[in-house]
Amino acid sequence: MAMQEPKSAKHAENLLQKCGLYSVTLDLPFRLDHVNCFMAEGSDGWTVIDAGLHNEETLARWKKELAGREVAEILVTHYHPDHYGFAGRLQEWTGARVRMSRTDANLGLQAWRPEFIKKLQDNYILAGIPGEMGRRMANNTENFIPRVTPYPKVTDFLEEGEKLAIGPHDYEVIFTPGHSDGLVTFFNREENILLSTDHILPKITPNISYWFHGNPDPLKSYLDSLKKIKRLDAELVVPSHGLPFYGANERIDEIQKHHGKRLEETLESISCGATVYQACLKLFRKDLTIHEIRFAIGETLSHLEYLRYQGECQREWKNGSYWYYV
Numbered sequence: 106m107a108m109q110e111p112k113s114a115k116h117a118e119n120l121l122q123k124c125g126l127y128s129v130t131l132d133l134p135f136r137l138d139h140v141n142c143f144m145a146e147g148s149d150g151w152t153v154i155d156a157g158l159h160n161e162e163t164l165a166r167w168k169k170e171l172a173g174r175e176v177a178e179i180l181v182t183h184y185h186p187d188h189y190g191f192a193g194r195l196q197e198w199t200g201a202r203v204r205m206s207r208t209d210a211n212l213g214l215q216a217w218r219p220e221f222i223k224k225l226q227d228n229y230i231l232a233g234i235p236g237e238m239g240r241r242m243a244n245n246t247e248n249f250i251p252r253v254t255p256y257p258k259v260t261d262f263l264e265e266g267e268k269l270a271i272g273p274h275d276y277e278v279i280f281t282p283g284h285s286d287g288l289v290t291f292f293n294r295e296e297n298i299l300l301s302t303d304h305i306l307p308k309i310t311p312n313i314s315y316w317f318h319g320n321p322d323p324l325k326s327y328l329d330s331l332k333k334i335k336r337l338d339a340e341l342v343v344p345s346h347g348l349p350f351y352g353a354n355e356r357i358d359e360i361q362k363h364h365g366k367r368l369e370e371t372l373e374s375i376s377c378g379a380t381v382y383q384a385c386l387k388l389f390r391k392d393l394t395i396h397e398i399r400f401a402i403g404e405t406l407s408h409l410e411y412l413r414y415q416g417e418c419q420r421e422w423k424n425g426s427y428w429y430y431v
Contacts, residue, residue: 120341120349124298125272129170131157133187135396137309140187141345143300144170145272150177152271153201154300155345156191158252163191171199179257180269181205182302183285184213186253188345193255206280207262208287212319217250221318228317232402233380233426238395242402245395263289276300281334283327284311286319292337299339304330305356307347310363314403315410324411328364331357364408371408375418375429381406384429 121128127144143154151174157163176199181192183205196203205213215221222243229239263269267278269291276291281304291300303311313327320326339353350356367388374387385398385405393401409429412418421428 121343123296124293124300124341124343125274126154126343127170129166131163131166131187133158136394137346139346141343141347142188143343147177147270147272150175150201152176152178152180153195154180154271155182155188155302156195157188158186158190159194159254160191160252164194167191167195167198175199176201179203180263180271181209181257181259182290182345183288184209184216185285185303186249188303189213189257190249190253193253193257196257197255202260203257204261204263205259206287206289208282208319209285210259210262210287212286213253214256215318216316217246217253222247225317229402230425231427232406233382233428234402235382238398241395242399245399271300274298279334279337281330282320283313283323283330286323286326290334292339297338297340298343299334299337299341299353300343301334301339301353302345304334305342305353305360306344307342307350307356309346310360312400312404313364313407314400315407316403322407322410322414324364324407325414328361331361368408368412371405371412372417372431375409376431378428378430380426380428381409384409 125145129142129144130139131142133139140157142157145152153176156179179192179195179201181189181203192203225243225246226239229242263278265278265280268275269278274293274296276293279290279292281288281290284303288302288304290302290304313324315323335354335357341349341351342353343349370388374384381402385401388405389401413420418429418431
């Protein structure tokens with residue numbers, strides 16, 4: 106099926122109701138200005154999928170949405186702040202159990218530790234980033250600590266192939282690493298519905314970054330995960346950013362082509378040799394905030410490392426930084 110967008114916001118709402126889901130779209134203070142969280146009513150209470158950043162606006166919105174409702178379970182699709190950040194506070198408030206993949210539960214406890222943030226500046230030097238910019242980038246990561254704490258207490262871990270009741274439907278847990286090492290999606294085979302979280306988005310390609318920890322080749326994992334989901338041939342896709350749409354495989358084809366082109370551009374960026382930072386400047390030509398530069402560096406690095414593991418480029422140590430060559 107070719108990718109088809111909903112005809113209107115009302116149509117999108119009706120598609121969600123078909124899934125037994127209520128969307129809670131929370132504002133984000135970034136260029137990507139929203140995240141879709143979800144609620145579904147079950148036999149023992151409500152299930153919440155993702156929670157947003159921990160800030161006053163998020164707290165006020167959840168208080169409104171959950172007034173008079175008992176939350177039994179919070180499912181966290183991955184550890185990135187816009188999905189994970191408010192989960193701990195929501196758990197404290199509601200007493201709900203929290204479930205996510207073991208991989209991302211561990212990453213969530215590591216990514217903002219002082220020792221990791223301290224190492225970030227050293228890693229940015231290895232990437233060829235100027236010292237002051239590297240300090241600002243590390244500070245940007247540190248500034249997220251109040252947006253992700255208190256950390257949730259994960260009571261048990263989601264398992265690949267596990268069946269979950271989300272609202273009126275049963276969904277299968279499918280691990281789709283790439284955007285994060287332990288990202289999960291949920292698939293209902295009977296209705297052919299995929300809750301794609303951040304794995305497949307309708308308008309933009311998910312950021313695939315290497316963050317100086319975890320999976321050393323996240324782009325390969327992501328491309329493998331796309332092939333895995335493509336075998337499902339999902340009809341209706343419900344993403345965490347943007348509106349629901351029809352035709353998962355059409356969108357997967359577009360994303361695969363994007364990364365093929367991006368890999369060609371990455372090879373061109375190092376044709377005369379380059380640091381990660383120098384390659385990044387060639388690949389991302391528009392003005393970026395410090396927050397966005399972190400993602401641009403991470404994505405550049407994931408493409409360079411994919412090419413290196415594929416044997417299409419090499420990496421050498423020179424003048425205190427890594428250089429990549431064709």
